[in-house]
Amino acid sequence: MSDTDTSTAETDDREFVRDTRYITSRVTRDGRDGYPVEAGRYRLIAARACPWANRAIIVRRLLGLEDAISMGLCGPTHDERSWTFDLDPGGVDPVLGYERLQQAYFARFPDYPRGITVPALVDVPSRAVATNDYAQLTLDFSTEWAEFHRHGAPELYPERLRGEMDELMVAVYRDVNNGVYRCGFAGSQRSYDHAYARLWERLDWLENRLADQRYLMGEAITEADVRLFTTLARFDPVYHGHFKCNRQKLSELPVLWAYARDLFQTPGFGDTVDFAQIKRHYYVVHTGVNPTRIVPAGPDLANWLSPHYREQLGGRPFGDGTPPGAPRPAEIVPAEHWAPLPPAW
Known part of the structure; x- marks a missing residue:
């Protein structure tokens, strides 16, 4: 998530209001939204700076999903357009071939009107974002991705x-x-x-x-x-x-x-x-x-x-x-x- 994107809003005389209209499609075992659970198919795009993305990094690691879900990391700063892959050689994500996370959003929604947020789960074959619903994403890591948990993974959502x-x-x-x-x-x-x-x-x-x-x-x-x-x-x-x-x-x-x-x-x-x-x-x-x-x-x-x-x-x-x-x-x-x-x- 970003705090200067259009995913957030602030006014001169009112309280801060966060735009919580995320991409609500999910990656599930039955693939009902068009995104079935499949090892190696998705890439978690995160940023260590962001607390919302840090959640996904922690849960992925605790559950041992590293082999099933690859991870790309954006740098800590960004402009009004998007998080960028400036930590990677040449400033390009080595799997997606993108310079900006925005490109993955536009690959699915060419006129995407809201903030380009992390974490985002990107469908690698289409190079398009599958979901950026960060709260549901980590719960799905615990439930929908159970087949790929490491031996001894904790039960994070009992x-x-x-x-x-x-x-x-x-x-x-x-x-x-x-x-x-x-x-x-x-x-x-x-x-x-x-x-x-x-x-x-x-x-x-x-x-x-x-x-x-x-x-x-x-x-x-x-x-x-x-x-x-x-x-x-x-x-x-x-x-x-x-x-x-x-x-x-x-x-x-x-x-x-x-x-x-x-x-x-x-x-x-x-x-x-x-x-x-x-x-x-x-x-x-x-x-x-x-x-x-x-x-x-x-x-x-x-x-x-x-x-x-x-x-x-x-x-x-x-x-x-x-x-x-x-x-x-x-x-x-x-x-x-x-x-x-x-x-x-």
Whole structure:
């Protein structure tokens, strides 16, 4: 997703409103939308800078879908037209042959009127976008793509918990995931104050919920944790100052800070986070918020590796499953872009 595309909107005197009209076709086992699940057919186009795309990167890795779904990464900055493949040699995605993600959208919808967002799942044979419905995409990775999960993959969307999980994820999206944007892009003091109050009310609620249980749904990681984590990982480097979410830093919230570090130090989470790209995206692209495009040097990120002691709450991070293996060599985040992780990672 992009925060300067037409996928988002802001006005001078109203609250920030995100355009959530995504391409709702899905890749399913029965192929009812014309896109059947098929190993090697689709390419996940993501950007490490984007929290919504970071979700898809994490879920793909936790479930072990790397062999079934290839991944292309856009750079952290873009113009009003599209995310670009400037990280690849010659600035061209090696599988799709595109310079811009926009080309995959136009291959299916020549007059596509809305924002060119990541993540997007692209049908490689047609080189056209299949879906950009990021919330449904990761749930489908858990359910529709089960045949291609690695041995020991965790159950990220357990059927017995879906009712409560869905309600929780809606609340977290409204007040936290999108809530930070409603603060940062508020068009008036009144809309900012309202968004700020909702954000901190929900963060306090989450602080209480997680005080006595290791993860949002109990003893094992679920998609709900993935969705909250990508916002928490960006909180101190970006949202606290850039988006004026500054009642406290994440590192000043004892429970949420320990919870976030617990996840960061879990294989599949921290090893997908690129703090350098995150900061560059927000501070360079959001010229309405940061017209100088100066990227701050801080904060110090080494504290992400400090002990969290959440294991004292018990639980099994992957439930009956196992941790994912090391990242693919081509998908390793450059060491200089993040706090260094233990050698085993």
